[in-house]
Amino acid sequence: MPAFSALVRSFNAMPTSVGLKRGYLGACWAPPARLELAHKQAIYDALRAVSSLAFGADMTLYWRDRAAGGYLDKITRFYFIHSEDDRVVGWTGYHRLKLAGRTCLYLDSTGVLPELQNTGIMTKLFGQFLLGELLRAGPYGLYVSMRTENPVVYQSFYKVAGERNIFPSLSAPVPDKVQEIGRQLAAWLNQSDKFDAPSLRVAGAYDNLDALYGELPTCDDDAINTYFRQHLRPVDAFLVLAKLSSPGTLLSIAAKRLRTPSRKHARATSPL
Known part of the structure; x- marks a missing residue:
């Protein structure tokens, strides 16, 4: 994989830079659709390489399918994360959607290299x-x-949104409004036929991959781990929805999490 500076040097649209932790930077294209075709292909090639390292699995077919579906033409913002020594070490991006009358950010494929997971950079x-x-x-x-x-991933947003504002809940049914947002999101993802609204479960969400993780991830909350094991097969997923309404609360919880990162190793990545 080329160095970040070499990768983007000839691009027709340069990213804006966002400072992160420990000298790492986020490079943002908003939107990446303005990039020329050859430059989009260079990003797909880099994504294939870095995501295969992050997941411990070959992501070639995944990114071939995402490229064919116009991933970089549709996403609102796309980020590469790179280091001071010019390595591409992670990526993320999101779509800004209007679903059931509410603004909804869909976080698309996200990950960092294993040695940087649970460090607070993402x-x-x-x-x-x-x-x-x-x-x-x-x-x-x-x-x-x-x-x-x-x-x-679920636990991270559980900590940000709180128990009452994340769905599916470990202990309560999914509200009708959230189910409707889930239905519209599943339709947008072309997975309506795989989606169960009351559970927010997508059966066979990753059936285009042989194995999503080299090793299945776990968090440091046994109740969350048990819930996921009981309700999902290896190729299934949840459409997780977290309601956020307070910038002050978001900053407070995010700052607390940045000060006390989890010490338990886990692959905090997802192709989403």
């Missing part, structure tokens, strides 16, 4: 763009959504 980036989107959304707040089978 949390710092999320905190920055979620604050901006909360301010943009106004008094109604917004929903953050993701398709994942990863308990670590």
